[in-house]
Amino acid sequence: MIGNSSSACKLTTKAALTLMAVIIITPALIVGAISLTIAHAGAPLAGALASEEAxxxxxxxxxxxxxxxxxxxxxxxxxxxxxxxxxxxxxxxxxxxxxxxxxxxxxxxxxxxxxxxxxxxxxxxxxxxxxxxxxxxxxxxxxxxxxxxxxxxxxxxxxxxxxxxxxxxxxxxxxxx
Structure with missing residues (x-):
């Protein structure tokens, strides 16, 4: 019966959509996290360069x-x-x-x-x-x-x-x- 979807098929569709969302969103989150880390790590370096104690x-x-x-x-x-x-x-x-x-x-x-x-x-x-x-x-x-x-x-x-x-x-x- 084509009109009746089994629960296994529904789980597979849900899993496929979740996987697609993870594949699309995860790289953007990783790039954002790296950019944020670099921006915050650079602040102490800039302070050290400006410091007369450096x-x-x-x-x-x-x-x-x-x-x-x-x-x-x-x-x-x-x-x-x-x-x-x-x-x-x-x-x-x-x-x-x-x-x-x-x-x-x-x-x-x-x-x-x-x-x-x-x-x-x-x-x-x-x-x-x-x-x-x-x-x-x-x-x-x-x-x-x-x-x-x-x-x-x-x-x-x-x-x-x-x-x-x-x-x-x-x-x-x-x-x-």
Whole structure:
């Protein structure tokens, strides 16, 4: 009898619908849980970077990211003293300012020919510093002596600048959009 459904058939239909719901909903729940975990795990990290108590070892991962992003090797003599970064966008876009003590970098990519920055570059340096919350470090970009290390436009650039009056002081200004 086709019109009469057995209880076994009804259970099978109910089980099939439940299984379909689990298959459709579970991945969305997992992705949401992972995103929430990552968002909450990042908060203490951001606090550690902003803290003046954070030691240089806490910032070593940033030098590794610099090497990876730009295909450069940071000499062992370079010490990252401060790191400032804007909020990171959904596609990784950000502005960052690295404050380095860069002794013994002669002959490396950190020893380019430094010149006075163009008005366009001064403007870009100012915008990067403002976005990254480092205007106290880069208060007068026109007084810096700089060189474009990688990239040369407003979308992706890495600029190195000597810090006036600070022996072996070097700023790296990064823009990735």
């Amino acid at each position: 030691g240089n070892n806490d910032l070593d991962w940033q030098l590794e990211a610099l090497e990876s992003n730009w295909g450069v090797t940071v000499p062992d003599s370079v010490v990252l003293q401060e790191y400032h970064e804007s909020e990171v966008g959904p596609h990784g876009e950000h502005d960052a300012v690295y404050v380095l003590h860069a002794a013994e970098v002669e002959g490396t990519w950190l020893d380019p020919e430094f010149t006075s920055p163009s008005p366009h570059r001064v403007n870009l340096i100012g915008r990067i510093a403002e976005s990254a919350g480092a205007t106290d470090i880069v208060d007068d970009a026109s007084a810096l002596s700089c060189a474009v290390v990688k990239g040369n436009d407003v979308y992706r650039s890495l600029t190195a600048c000597r810090m006036p009056g600070i022996d072996a002081g070097l700023l790296l200004l990064e823009r990735i959009t």
